[in-house]
Amino acid sequence: MLESDKLQNKIYSLLNKRKYSEAFNLLEEENKEFQNNKKDFLLLAEIAGSYITLGNESYNLESVNQGMKLFKNNLETLKEVITEESIEYCLGIHKHVVG
Secondary structure, eight states, rough: OOOOOHHHHHHHHHHHHHHHHHHHHHHHHHHHHHHHHHHOOOHHHHHHHHHHHHHHHOOOOOHHHHHHHHHHHHHHHHHSSSSSSHHHHHHHHHHHHOO
């Protein structure tokens, strides 16, 4: 499992190259690993935010919804590791994508 900053760098690198399926697959893999051990909630925040960013850039509603599901299911815990502004930013992108 990658650390949150390494995951962010890897995802942005894939997005910059428009390798959307690779980015989605990496997020799926990281999410599955996180769900098995649930240790690093900063990593979960990065996974959720990256799903939303990916969905926004690739017009992939499934990805955006996956990110929102992670945020909603873990909101109280995530508030302990990231700012409310970061959460609101992701919610805003979600609202923009789904209309």
